[in-house]
Amino acid sequence: QVQLVESGGGLVQAGGSLRLSCAASGRTFNSEVRGWFRQAPGKERDFVAVIRWSAGTTYYADSVSGRFTISRDNAKNTVYLQMNNLKPEDTGVYYCAAGFPSNLRSSENYSHWGQGTQVTVSS
Numbered sequence: 001q002v003q004l005v006e007s008g009g010g011l012v013q014a015g016g017s018l019r020l021s022c023a024a025s026g027r028t029f030n031s032e033v034r035g036w037f038r039q040a041p042g043k044e045r046d047f048v049a050v051i052r053w054s055a056g057t058t059y060y061a062d063s064v065s066g067r068f069t070i071s072r073d074n075a076k077n078t079v080y081l082q083m084n085n086l087k088p089e090d091t092g093v094y095y096c097a098a099g100f101p102s103n104l105r106s107s108e109n110y111s112h113w114g115q116g117t118q119v120t121v122s123s
Contacts (some may be wrong), residue, residue, distance in 0.1 A: 002026045002112040004096045009117030012086055016121070018079040020098030030054040030109055032098055034079045035070060035108050038119070040092040047105040048094070051079060059104055066092075086121045094119050 008020040020036065035050025049060045049070040057072050069082040079096065093116040101109030 002098055004026055004098060004112055004114035006023075006094065006096045006114040009119045010110050011120045011122065014087055014121055016086050017082070017084045018086065018119060019083070020094055020096075020117060020119075022080075023076065023078045024098060025077070028077060029053050029079060030100070032057040033100045033104060034072070034096070035059075035104075036079075036094055037097055037110075038092040038094045041117075042073055042082065043092075044062075045095065045107045047082060047107070048091055050097075050104050056122045061105075083119070086119075088121045091119060091121050 003025045006022050010012050012018055014086050020058055032053055035052050036048040037045045038048050039045040042075035047061050049068055051070050051072055067085045071080045095116045096114035097110035100110040103109050
């Protein structure tokens with residue numbers, strides 16, 4: 001069993017920055033993929049960014065590329081999402097995910113999820 005605990009959400013003005021953290025515990029694997037999805041009210045859960053834990057390869061949604069950076073700390077078993085130049089459309093609940101997805105960008109392919117952390121960007 002894997003537990004994922006997110007932190008770091010909050011309220012920020014447009015153009016500001018936030019850093020999200022996702023600490024994993026339990027039965028984790030170096031071969032898995034971990035990352036972030038987000039869900040705005042009334043919308044589906046969308047891909048944001050993920051990282052292959054062992055290789056460190058990163059993948060980003062076009063809407064966040066160049067503004068967000070995903071990284072990992074192996075010693076802390078934690079994945080981070082540094083979010084810069086935030087926009088109101090980045091508002092939503094951000095969920096940490098882990099698993100062995102056949103499609104990295106589909107939320108249906110991840111087996112473990114955190115409880116989510118709210119990010120609100122005001123204009």
